[in-house]
Amino acid sequence: MSQAQVAAHSVALDGEITFRRNPLIDVAVLATTFVVWAFLIFPAVWIFLGSFKTTETMFAATTFSFTLDNYQTIFRAGFGRFIFNSLFICLIAVVISTFVSVIASYVFSRKRFRGKRIIFGSVILGQLFPWIILVTPLFIMFARIGLLNSYVGMILSYVAISIPFSVYLLVGYLETVPRELDEAAVMDGCSQFQIVWTIIFPIMLPGIVATATYAFLLMWTEFLFALAFLTKTSLKTMPLGLAQFFGEQTVDWGAIMAASAVTTLPALILFLPLQTKLSGGLAAGSVKG
Amino acid sequence: MAGLSLRGVTKQFGSVTALTEIDLEITHREFVVIVGPSGCGKSTLLRVIAGLEQLSAGEIYVGDQPVHRVPAAKRGLAMVFQNYALYPHKTVAQNMGFALKMAKVRRDEIDRRVVEAARILQIEDLLERKPRQLSGGQRQRVAIGRAIVREPKVFLFDEPLSNLDAALRVDMRVELAKLHNSIDATMIYVTHDQVEAMTMADKIVVLRGGRAEQVGSPMDLYHRPANAFVAGFIGSPRMNQLPATISAVSSSGVSITAPGGLELSLPVAGHDARPGQPVTLGLRPEHLTVGPQSGGTSLDLDVYVTEPLGGETILYGHIGDNSTLVVKVPGGTDVGKGQRVPVGVVPAMCHLFTEDGTAFTPLHTNDKVERIGASSS
Ligand SMILES: Nc1ncnc2c1ncn2[C@@H]1O[C@H](COP(=O)(O)OP(=O)(O)O)[C@@H](O)[C@H]1O
Ligand SMILES: [Mg+2]
Numbered sequence: 112m113s114q115a116q117v118a119a120h121s122v123a124l125d126g127e128i129t130f131r132r133n134p135l136i137d138v139a140v141l142a143t144t145f146v147v148w149a150f151l152i153f154p155a156v157w158i159f160l161g162s163f164k165t166t167e168t169m170f171a172a173t174t175f176s177f178t179l180d181n182y183q184t185i186f187r188a189g190f191g192r193f194i195f196n197s198l199f200i201c202l203i204a205v206v207i208s209t210f211v212s213v214i215a216s217y218v219f220s221r222k223r224f225r226g227k228r229i230i231f232g233s234v235i236l237g238q239l240f241p242w243i244i245l246v247t248p249l250f251i252m253f254a255r256i257g258l259l260n261s262y263v264g265m266i267l268s269y270v271a272i273s274i275p276f277s278v279y280l281l282v283g284y285l286e287t288v289p290r291e292l293d294e295a296a297v298m299d300g301c302s303q304f305q306i307v308w309t310i311i312f313p314i315m316l317p318g319i320v321a322t323a324t325y326a327f328l329l330m331w332t333e334f335l336f337a338l339a340f341l342t343k344t345s346l347k348t349m350p351l352g353l354a355q356f357f358g359e360q361t362v363d364w365g366a367i368m369a370a371s372a373v374t375t376l377p378a379l380i381l382f383l384p385l386q387t388k389l390s391g392g393l394a395a396g397s398v399k400g
Numbered sequence: 401m402a403g404l405s406l407r408g409v410t411k412q413f414g415s416v417t418a419l420t421e422i423d424l425e426i427t428h429r430e431f432v433v434i435v436g437p438s439g440c441g442k443s444t445l446l447r448v449i450a451g452l453e454q455l456s457a458g459e460i461y462v463g464d465q466p467v468h469r470v471p472a473a474k475r476g477l478a479m480v481f482q483n484y485a486l487y488p489h490k491t492v493a494q495n496m497g498f499a500l501k502m503a504k505v506r507r508d509e510i511d512r513r514v515v516e517a518a519r520i521l522q523i524e525d526l527l528e529r530k531p532r533q534l535s536g537g538q539r540q541r542v543a544i545g546r547a548i549v550r551e552p553k554v555f556l557f558d559e560p561l562s563n564l565d566a567a568l569r570v571d572m573r574v575e576l577a578k579l580h581n582s583i584d585a586t587m588i589y590v591t592h593d594q595v596e597a598m599t600m601a602d603k604i605v606v607l608r609g610g611r612a613e614q615v616g617s618p619m620d621l622y623h624r625p626a627n628a629f630v631a632g633f634i635g636s637p638r639m640n641q642l643p644a645t646i647s648a649v650s651s652s653g654v655s656i657t658a659p660g661g662l663e664l665s666l667p668v669a670g671h672d673a674r675p676g677q678p679v680t681l682g683l684r685p686e687h688l689t690v691g692p693q694s695g696g697t698s699l700d701l702d703v704y705v706t707e708p709l710g711g712e713t714i715l716y717g718h719i720g721d722n723s724t725l726v727v728k729v730p731g732g733t734d735v736g737k738g739q740r741v742p743v744g745v746v747p748a749m750c751h752l753f754t755e756d757g758t759a760f761t762p763l764h765t766n767d768k769v770e771r772i773g774a775s776s777s
Contacts, residue, residue: 289485291483291484292485294452294479294485295486296487298450298452298473298478298479298499299473299499299502300474300502301502310487313489314487314488314489
């Protein structure tokens with residue numbers, strides 16, 4: 112009953128729907144949303160709580176004994192190093208991939224040249240390959256040029272896998288930025304490079320942040336390439352570190368939950384503040400409307 | 401001084417020819433309006449001059465300098481875009497000063513020029529705002545200010561008022577005219593609105609399908625249109641164009657018969673005109689008079705709609721074989737729907753065009769026609 116009132120109230124506040132609606136429908140919508148939300152959030156909450164439980168009470172619903180043992184276990188197993196490796200590889204790869212993608216998307220969006228559709232199509236096609244197909248040829252190539260067990264190799268492969276969809280997303284975003292802005296910048300004396308970085312980049316920042324976030328999360332949780340290209344423990348990334356707690360005979364659930372919680376944190380800390388600040392609307396007011 | 405001249409300017413987009421051999425001489429401080437229907441190549445012409453599009457053929461000179469190979473920013477031109485194109489992430493002051501910053505002008509000089517331009521445009525108190533915090537009219541001013549700050553030799557405007565509401569448009573029109581008087585620069589102004597063209601221009605260029613149909617002062621174009629298209633485009637309400645037939649040709653003019661039993665002897669050069677040849681008779685609504693006629697030629701109009709505008713009234717009616725005729729009369733005229741009224745036609749105020757639209761040349765220039773601004777320097 113009170114839920115229905117809340118729903119009716121928020122609908123009125125939005126001002127978009129002014130006619131009276133059946134309150135039962137509002138309840139149903141709200142309930143569905145809640146169920147979906149619960150399904151999405153439950154595993155995260157469960158993992159977070161579980162990471163502070165002792166092994167004995169891990170799967171007990173009623174008892175809870177608090178411990179930091181799980182965290183001690185993972186950091187003793189070198190998880191700090193894995194965090195560093197992951198951060199190092201992913202951050203550099205995101206910066207490079209974003210830089211390249213911004214320029215490439217600008218060219219695809221603004222320039223007319225021969226074969227543009229074919230080249231753009233092949234960029235999109237690159238996205239459709241299952242990664243597992245790429246692992247073997249990349250492994251052989253990396254082995255030949257000595258990029259196995261190296262940061263450079265990992266960074267390069269992460270840059271390569273994130274560029275196609277970054278370009279795709281950014282081209283879509285650029286289409287919403289009026290071309291007159293580029294032309295105004297040309298009249299104002301900007302070079303191509305200056306147009307991209309002093310005019311287009313700041314205007315597209317919300318889109319770029321969204322794209323970069325997505326790319327980062329993709330790399331952050333990437334397992335296949337890391338497993339194939341990194342065998343030295345000192346170079347391993349977090350997903351590999353996480354996997355090592357799944358033993359042949361036993362699974363250390365406590366450690367896995369602690370490691371999972373730690374894996375989630377940097378992503379949250381890095382991108383949550385950015386996301387809320389840069390939620391679009393920057394291009395408003397440049398042209399009519 | 402910085403006039404501008406276009407010689408044989410041609411622009412093709414692939415197989416589409418957007419501009420064909422445009423020749424145009426613009427003198428220093430002239431206000432030139434390029435007018436024409438949508439898609440006729442107005443923007444393309446402006447963008448070619450600006451340097452945003454490459455020429456396919458021809459030459460462009462600013463003063464005596466060829467500029468058609470010079471980068472856009474170095475041509476000494478400033479452009480005001482139809483959609484304003486303000487940088488959304490920069491303040492008004494930063495928007496206006498950006499070109500100077502790119503040109504590495506000293507900081508205090510930039511500030512001085514921005515403040516000066518803001519004073520002219522009365523936007524001093526908006527300097528720290530972002531474009532999204534401005535109204536349409538204010539954005540338009542900022543866009544103009546951004547051009548003024550650069551102190552260009554030539555201003556280029558692409559339909560700058562088309563996004564404003566009617567009242568604001570009239571205000572800005574006056575302000576632009578004032579601005580043109582107060583600064584030492586040539587202005588080229590693109591519009592599809594013939595009223596803007598007539599009221600603002602020293603010189604009008606009428607474009608159609610990428611060709612310059614006629615170049616001249618507003619009064620030139622109004623009184624001596626080179627063809628039926630220009631005649632129809634300039635003037636409001638539009639010129640009536642009636643099918644007619646030549647009945648006789650003599651040294652004193654051409655006689656024609658038109659719908660409604662109208663017989664006229666027009667003082668135009670006959671040249672190779674033949675009796676029986678189909679022609680088009682052009683009658684401006686404001687050159688027709690309603691009421692009992694003392695001499696001259698008249699025809700009967702069956703009025704079916706009246707549009708009273710206060711100071712004047714527009715009459716729509718049929719003549720003869722159902723041809724439509726529009727007549728503009730003073731506001732007080734007592735004519736109602738369904739009435740039949742006599743309409744007087746003065747032969748000296750008529751226009752005659754061949755079947756392909758070319759105007760017949762008047763035998764003697766009309767002394768009442770003023771020449772405005774056509775040769776001002
Ligand atoms: N970049 C372009 N590529 C192809 N055709 C173009 C381009 N720009 C303009 N045109 C064509 O040139 C003609 C003139 O366009 P434009 O100058 O924008 O007209 P206007 O400004 O008078 O409405 C139109 O037929 C248009 O389709
Ligand atoms: Mg246009």
